[in-house]
Amino acid sequence: MSDMTSPTAPFAIDEQHITNFREHGFTRIPGLIPAEEVxxxxxxxxxxxxxxxRRAGMGGGGTALRTTSDPWWKHDSLRDLVRHPRVGAAAEQLAGTPMRVWSGQAYxxxxxxxxxxxxxxxxxxxPLDSPMNVNAWVAxxxxxxxxxxxxxxxxxxxRPEPHRAEMSAVKSHATTYMFEEWPDLxxxxxxxxxxxxGDVxxxxxxxxxxxxxxxxxxVRLAFIISYTGASAIYRPRPGHARMDEELVPGEQLPDGRYPRVSGLTETHRP
Structure with a gap:
């Protein structure tokens, strides 16, 4: 167990996952979600x-990438997955710092x-200032x-800083911006x-x-949960869409809508 692991975590992930995440920037944890839950x-x-x-008038079938159109808190049926304590605890242990939920979306x-x-x-x-942001891709x-x-x-x-590109570059050169901003990549x-x-x-x-x-x-079906540091500040840059009218630029995220991982608890699941 890492010495930075949250003492309230419901389980401890393998040390090798922590090493992979911090050294290489990513890791895969097999079977984190049990089969019946999946x-x-x-x-x-x-x-x-x-x-x-259907609400968007897209009809059934087709090959377009489909995603839930509203932020996670508007879908009661998915809320427990976004707040899954096991996934959250893993993210916090990997990051080595207190974390909170930022968003969740099905794709x-x-x-x-x-x-x-x-x-x-x-x-x-x-649109956040945070020492660490983590995305969990739940298969x-x-x-x-x-x-x-x-x-x-x-x-x-x-890679060398700055780690952010301008949103204008993303919008004008979406397919190439990353390698134009950081050519060595x-x-x-x-x-x-x-x-x-069940892997994440x-x-x-x-x-x-x-x-x-x-x-x-x-179909390729996944759910992406995004986490940010517990002390994250909402800081939209030019070109960022406003996600939540209740958020105030320059202020910390509220706990009610963006819960801390330490407060996530198990709910009844199949």
């Missing part, structure tokens, strides 16, 4: 995505949607290479990480990552 969350995530699609990439997810890092898109189905699993650039969180090794349902990958927001298209006959 089936439960898979149905809820698919139902919620389909409901949002579905339909069969034979061969459009890749572009290379990017998450910090530029995050709700098996995601082998052909289904479009994540690809990481190990050690890219150690083009030559970093790339690690492809296939996952089984964690990565720092400064780590470059992407995914290929879904070349399989099955």
């Amino acid at each position: 089936a439960h969350w898979r149905k809820i995530a698919l139902d919620t995505i389909e409901e949002d699609g 579905a990439k339909h069969p034979h949607d061969e459009v890749p997810t572009i290379w990017h890092e998450d910090l530029t898109l995050t 709700l189905v098996d995601v082998p290479v052909e289904r479009g699993c994540l690809i990481f650039l190990p050690d890219s969180h150690k 083009e030559w970093y090794p790339r690690v492809t990480v296939p996952v089984r349902a 990958t964690f990565h720092q927001s400064t780590v470059g990552h992407a995914s290929n298209g879904n070349h399989s006959d099955g």
Whole structure:
């Protein structure tokens, strides 16, 4: 166990995961969500995505990347997954600092949607000042290479500062901005990480990552939970969309809507 592990954590992750996360910027924890829970969350995530699609007039089927359209707190059925104490405790142990929930979103990439997810890092898109931001990618189905699993650039969180790009660069050169801002990243090794349902990958927001298209006959379904430091300050930059009208620039996130990991508790699950 790390000496920085929260004493209130419901379990302790393996030290090797902590080492991988801090040295290389990411790690995969197999089987973090039990199989019976995965089936439960898979149905809820698919139902919620389909409901949002109908509201948006998208209809059923198709190959577009589908996501829940509202922030996580507007979907009661998904709230317990965003607040999952085991995933939160793992994120906090990896970060080595007190953390809180920032957001959660379900994503579905339909069969034979061969459009890749572009290379990017998450910090530029995050309107927060925090010593650490962590994203957890919860696999709700098996995601082998052909289904479009994540690809990481190990050690890219150690690139020279500034670690943020301008949002204007992201919007005007979305597919190339990361390698234009940090040219050396083009030559970093790339690690492809296939996952089984219930596995969770964690990565720092400064780590470059992407995914290929879904070349399989099955849907690629995942839930992404974002965590930030407990002392994070809301600090939108030019080009950031306002996520929550209640947030005040320059102030700390409120505990009620963005709960601290230390306060997450187990709820009844199948």
